[in-house]
Amino acid sequence: MDPAPPHDSAHTAEQPDYIQVQSSQEFAELRRAHRSFAFPLTIAFVSWYTLYVLLSNYAGDFMGKQVVGNINVALVFGLLQFLSTFAIAWWYSRHASAKLDPRAQAIKSRLEGKS
Structure with missing residues (x-):
């Protein structure tokens, strides 16, 4: 049986990075931007199908x-x-590039300590 991995002392007194990120306002805005696009479009496409x-x-x-x-x-x-499937994929790609990717990159950079 493998021994337990070493415990990172930087995270003993505080929450792990992923919990901090998940509870951040930035992440909430990223999720909201994704959901406000994906959910209505998914409902519309499933209805159409x-x-x-x-x-x-x-x-x-x-x-x-x-x-x-x-x-x-x-x-x-x-x-x-x-046609609608390809249009939705194209539209989502544009939406992700414009609205989601910059926010995700900002979160990633902050998490990695680059900003």
Whole structure:
């Protein structure tokens, strides 16, 4: 059996770094920025996907309507699922670069003692 790891005396009287970071205002703002973007968008996308599935199952006449040539509503909605997935990924990437990454980097720098 391995002996217990040495105890860092710098953290005996105070909380470990991760607890301090988690309880900080900076981290709360980072989480809020992430959640305020991710949760509504996730709900919207799941709703949109559920609508597609429900229409496919229960509105066959509507989904089978020809739009142009052999292209029907179901195919258009299916392609829009892919398009919306890529759009959300792109939008999230921009959001993360602009709002999340700078905050996370500031927390990391402070934690590493660089600021």
